Amino acid sequence: MQQSKFSFHHDLGGLEVLHNIDKKTDFGRHNHSGYTVALVDCGAQRFFRSGGQHLAGTNSIILINAEQVHDCRKACDGISSYRSMYPTPEFFNSLMDSTKNRAPYFSDAVIHDQVLASQLRGLFNTLDCPTSQLEKQTQLVSFLTNLCASTSQLQQAEDQKSLKCRIELAKNYLLDHLFDDIGLSELASLIHMSQFHFVRAFKVQTGLTPHAFQIQHRLNHAKAMLRRGDNISQVANSVGFYDHSHFSRYFKKNMGITPNQYKQAC
Structure with missing residues (x-):
C-alpha cells in the first residue's frame, strides 16, 4: 500500500505538504530549509534529531527545526503513515510580526498533546480538500500560533566563538x-x-x-x-x-x- 502524495500551496506562502503511507524506504540524514511538523496517523516512526534517536507513535507530533539534520524510518510491523508540512522560518517570523528575524526553536522532538494533534489533523484534512484561502490560512495560522505558545522557545542568538x-x-x-x-x-x-x-x-x-x-x-x-x-x-x-x-x-x-x-x- 506504499504511497506518497505531495502538495504545494501557493496561497499559503509556498507551504509544502507530504503524506506518506506505509513508506518502505528509509530517509537518510538530511535537512530542510523549513521546519518539519508531522503527525503520525497510524503506526510509528523512528528518527534521529538533536544527537539522539526518537520514537513517535500514533497521534504524536514530530517537530524538527529548520536546517536541523534528521532521518526517518518506519518503526512498526503493521501499516504506518504520517503527514508532514514544512513552514519556513520567514513564515513564522511573519506570524510573530518580528522585526529581529527570530524564529521559534522546538526543544522537544516528539510531543503528545491530543488537542494540538486534533487541530493538526483537521488542518491536514482541510489542506487536502478544495476550500477557500481564508479557511486554509486561518487554520494554519491558528495551529502554528498554538504550537509555538505551547512548545517553543525563541531561538537564541548565535554563539560567536x-x-x-x-x-x-x-x-x-x-x-x-x-x-x-x-x-x-x-x-x-x-x-x-x-x-x-x-x-x-x-x-x-x-x-x-x-x-x-x-x-x-x-x-x-x-x-x-x-x-x-x-x-x-x-x-x-x-x-x-x-x-x-x-x-x-x-x-x-x-x-x-x-x-x-x-x-x-x-
Whole structure:
C-alpha cells in the first residue's frame, strides 16, 4: 500500500505538504530549509534529531527545526503513515510580526498533546480538500500560533566563538559558489584548518559533511526551478549534478518523491 502524495500551496506562502503511507524506504540524514511538523496517523516512526534517536507513535507530533539534520524510518510491523508540512522560518517570523528575524526553536522532538494533534489533523484534512484561502490560512495560522505558545522557545542568538565563526565562513563560501566544483582543500585553506579537522568540525557544527551540505542546498535551488516549470534535465545541469539520473537519485533520497512527481504537484 506504499504511497506518497505531495502538495504545494501557493496561497499559503509556498507551504509544502507530504503524506506518506506505509513508506518502505528509509530517509537518510538530511535537512530542510523549513521546519518539519508531522503527525503520525497510524503506526510509528523512528528518527534521529538533536544527537539522539526518537520514537513517535500514533497521534504524536514530530517537530524538527529548520536546517536541523534528521532521518526517518518506519518503526512498526503493521501499516504506518504520517503527514508532514514544512513552514519556513520567514513564515513564522511573519506570524510573530518580528522585526529581529527570530524564529521559534522546538526543544522537544516528539510531543503528545491530543488537542494540538486534533487541530493538526483537521488542518491536514482541510489542506487536502478544495476550500477557500481564508479557511486554509486561518487554520494554519491558528495551529502554528498554538504550537509555538505551547512548545517553543525563541531561538537564541548565535554563539560567536571562533570555531563557529570560521565554519560559518566556510558555509557562506559554499553557498556563494554553490554550483562550482569546489575542492575540500580550498575550503579548509580558506579558514586555516587541516582538511581532517575541517570535515570533523563542519559536521559537528552542521550535522552534515561539506559535500552533503552542498547537495542539500543544490536541491533547494532545484526545487525552486522545478516550481517555475523548468525542464528537469536542464535543472539537473544548472545546479551542478552530472546528469538526470544522478539528480533524481539525490532528489528522491531527500524528498521521497521523484523530481517529476514534485514538478507535477507544483
